Amino acid sequence: MTPAGTGPARRPEPPAATTAGSLAARQAELVAALVAGGPPPPGFAPGPLAAARAALLRKRAGEVARHWPLLAAGLGPDWPAAFIEWADGRPTGGGLRDGWDLARALHARAALPALAAEELAVREAQFRYDGHRAPRRRRSPALGRAGGAIAVQFAGRVRLLRPTRP
Amino acid sequence: MTTPHGVGIGWRPEIAGFVAELPGLRFVEVIAESVPTAGPPPDDLVELRDRGVTVVPHGVRLSLGGAEPVDPARVAHLAAVAQLLAAPLVSEHIAFVRAGGLEAGHLLPLPRSHEAVDAVCANIVRAQAELPVPIALEPIAALFDWPDDELDEASFLNEIMERTGALLLLDVANVYANARNRGTDPLALLDRLPLERVAYLHVAGGAERGGFYHDTHTDPIGREVLDLLAELSARHRPPAALLERDGYYPPAAELRTELDAIAAACGFPVVT
Structure with a gap:
């Protein structure tokens, strides 16, 4: 049930037809520099821009922790650094998807903490998430697995069948 | 519903219990995007409204400053939330959030x-x-400026206020943060803004990190921000001032102390 991959990195949509140097084009360049690893737009002071980029990553980490409390708690002192390292240069899909993608990435390299594995298993049983679009609630019964954790969902109710072994 | 008066607090699910028990509270804000419009509003908000507490929807994702036309669906949602909560006004930011x-x-x-x-x-x-009620606009805290600014901040804001007739949501912590990070005088900015157009104020905590003051909403309100709030109130007392806290919620006693400090700085009755 759990895709082994990390999901493709989200890429910006092709830029709309904007005139170079227009406000639209310059706003797009700035956002790309702040959240997608784009080059710094000309003329901006690098120090303040770097501070803004770091602040955005910390804010994202806070949002992910709200959606995935056990992922953040499971990583303990490594949170939020682990998220920030993963998220740097990767545009956000929102706190739910960002946390999901990170949990799958950690799972794929056997680095997902036990608590977080249970959280991921429950989510995988509840929702269908293809790594590209917003997760959708499953209509039919499903199992979710992550690490040793297994969650079962039937008629919308989820139970953790087997917690992760320590 | 009456327009905001006195000391308010940003309603968040994590502190809903605390907010519900503030005896003198008459005004809260709710993040507009968090309110579903397909059904009744959250029970906690309905209970507050039934007590006569004004609920102001505060949008954070309209991206009014985007070069593209604002998304009509997002405006429609904000309008629907205002109607659902019988709000006397809504608020948003002079900012963009996507491009x-x-x-x-x-x-x-x-x-x-x-x-x-x-x-x-x-x-x-x-x-x-498209909105059924007036909008109040909030100037933001920015860690950086664009390289080719043609206007100073007061001229920029005044031009927008004049051309749109909007109300002002002045965030004292944002004014403080910008002045500190740019090395300018926050009072000089306040003296040039139309304080009589202020619908309410925001007040929040922040922290210094890496040589910049960050308007975090997760730290205690600093003395400097409270002093600026008092200076502003002495110049032109606003109708209302609202505490914004968005995480790392402290014990209830600390939140009450902050609400009382805001009341004292503005000369409002305590709500705790």
């Missing part, structure tokens, strides 16, 4: 250029045409 198909995840500053003033005013007017 080129990417979400920034936070409020970003506009260049203080005539082109940007035109763009944001066009979007505000588009939103005003």
